[in-house]
Amino acid sequence: xxxxxxxxxxxxxxxxxxxxxxxxxxxxxxxxxxxxxxxxxxxxxxxxxxxxxxxxxxxxxxxxxxxxxxxxxxxxxxxxxxxxxxxxxxxxxxxxxxxxxxxxxxxxxxx
Numbered sequence: 001x002x003x004x005x006x007x008x009x010x011x012x013x014x015x016x017x018x019x020x021x022x023x024x025x026x027x028x029x030x031x032x033x034x035x036x037x038x039x040x041x042x043x044x045x046x047x048x049x050x051x052x053x054x055x056x057x058x059x060x061x062x063x064x065x066x067x068x069x070x071x072x073x074x075x076x077x078x079x080x081x082x083x084x085x086x087x088x089x090x091x092x093x094x095x096x097x098x099x100x101x102x103x104x105x106x107x108x109x110x111x
Contacts (some may be wrong), residue, residue, distance in 0.1 A: 012063055014021045014056035015091070017077050018100065019044045020068045033072040042069075043077040058089040062099035069095060079103075 010051040012075055014107050022028055022044045048054050068074045075094040086108050093099040 006020040008052060010059070011051050011054050012056045012060040013047045014053040015046055015078050016056075016062065016067070018046050018050060018053040019039075019076050023067075023069050023073050023076060029070050029072045039074045040072060041075040041077060042073045043079065046078055048079040048080070054080055057091065061101045062091045062093070064098040064100070068094065 023042055027083075028042060032042060045056050046054050050063055057078055062078075069076055075092065078087055078091040081087065082104055086103070087104045088101040089107055091099055092102055
C-alpha cells in the first residue's frame with residue numbers, strides 16, 4: 001500500500017514551503033520571540049502524511065538559499081524519518097547560512 005499523496009511535481013521547495021508555513025504561524029513566532037535569546041531555533045517535523053513535502057526532504061538536497069524566516073526565528077531545521085529504518089533526513093539553515101543537508105543521520109532504536 002502506498003502512502004497518501006496527491007499528484008504533482010515533487011522537489012525540495014515543497015519541504016521549504018512547509019518550514020516557511022510553520023515559521024510564520026503566530027504561535028511559533030510568539031513563543032520564539034519570548035525566548036529572549038540571541039538564537040531562536042524552529043524545528044519542523046515533516047510527516048510522511050505530507051507526502052510531497054516529505055519526498056522533497058528525503059529525496060533531494062535543499063537549494064543553497066537563505067531560508068524565508070520572520071525576525072523572531074534565527075535558525076530553522078526540517079527533519080523526518082527516511083525510508084530506511086532508524087535513519088533521518090535533516091536540513092538546517094539560518095538567517096546567515098543557506099539550507100544544507102545534514103543527513104542521513106542514523107538514530108538506532110528510534111520509534
